[in-house]
Amino acid sequence: MSRLLDVTDLRAGYGTVPVLHGIDIHLDAGEAIGLFGPNGHGKTTLLHTISGLLRPSTGKISFDGQDITGAKPSAIVAAGLVQAQQGNTLFGDMGVEETLELSAFSPRARDGWKQRLEEVHTLFPRLAERRRQRAKTLSGGERQMLSIGCAMMCNPRLLILDEPTLGLSPRLKGELREAIGEIAKKGVPLIVVEQDVEFLLALSDRLYLVEQGEVASEIDKANAPDHQEIMDMYFGEQAH
Ligand SMILES: Nc1ncnc2c1ncn2[C@@H]1O[C@H](COP(=O)(O)OP(=O)(O)OP(=O)(O)O)[C@@H](O)[C@H]1O
Numbered sequence: 113m114s115r116l117l118d119v120t121d122l123r124a125g126y127g128t129v130p131v132l133h134g135i136d137i138h139l140d141a142g143e144a145i146g147l148f149g150p151n152g153h154g155k156t157t158l159l160h161t162i163s164g165l166l167r168p169s170t171g172k173i174s175f176d177g178q179d180i181t182g183a184k185p186s187a188i189v190a191a192g193l194v195q196a197q198q199g200n201t202l203f204g205d206m207g208v209e210e211t212l213e214l215s216a217f218s219p220r221a222r223d224g225w226k227q228r229l230e231e232v233h234t235l236f237p238r239l240a241e242r243r244r245q246r247a248k249t250l251s252g253g254e255r256q257m258l259s260i261g262c263a264m265m266c267n268p269r270l271l272i273l274d275e276p277t278l279g280l281s282p283r284l285k286g287e288l289r290e291a292i293g294e295i296a297k298k299g300v301p302l303i304v305v306e307q308d309v310e311f312l313l314a315l316s317d318r319l320y321l322v323e324q325g326e327v328a329s330e331i332d333k334a335n336a337p338d339h340q341e342i343m344d345m346y347f348g349e350q351a352h
């Protein structure tokens with residue numbers, strides 16, 4: 113299988129404070145990988161650096177054989193590496209469908225956008241029901257759906273999701289997880305950060321445990337340790 117993403121010796125931080133201390137991760141075409149680890153240990157920082165929102169101090173990011181280290185976020189999205197946006201203030205006065213349509217602005221997203229809109233509506237029937245509603249009036253869970261829907265409208269070759277179900281009710285969490293599973297089944301390569309390791313193991317081919325700005329361990333689904341062992345790895349002595 114061909115290598116889609118190669119991150120080597122990535123170091124990044126904020127001002128003079130280093131957060132990532134030499135990260136190596138990779139993803140092959142057609143793969144889904146999961147990232148998990150304690151709060152504040154650099155998962156979001158890693159994703160933001162890959163997406164071009166944060167400039168690394170050293171290291172290299174290759175996407176489909178192309179060096180994208182330090183490239184602009186817009187160029188990275190145009191190449192097909194798309195991180196779904198987070199946050200409650202993202203959407204404005206536009207309608208749900210209009211917001212989805214406008215997400216398909218890059219040349220590679222323009223082709224076939226109507227079919228992709230149908231796919232998004234199939235994935236998230238709630239967005240189809242609310243197509244004329246103003247995006248900013250959606251509930252938190254619906255906004256999360258719209259955010260993933262917008263990312264799908266970019267025709268991603270790699271989709272990045274940072275804790276997509278954070279703070280949602282169990283029911284909405286379930287709906288979103290099902291939709292993310294469908295996206296993976298379509299063969300869209302994924303990087304997903306979640307705290308729920310069981311969900312990640314069901315979804316992903318491999319997991320990385322990110323601790324203190326480093327990859328502390330890599331878990332292959334084919335010979336994954338059982339859940340308790342992963343929890344022990346994660347929490348160490350605290351698990352007992
Ligand atoms: N904009 C910022 N400016 C300064 N420091 C930051 C900024 N964003 C994050 N940090 C710091 O970088 C470190 C890593 O944060 P990061 O958000 O990457 O962790 P995380 O693993 O995603 O955590 P969580 O599981 O809580 O989402 C933390 O110490 C955090 O305080």
Ligand SMILES: [Mg+2]
Pocket residue numbers: 155156157274
């Ligand atoms: Mg985070």
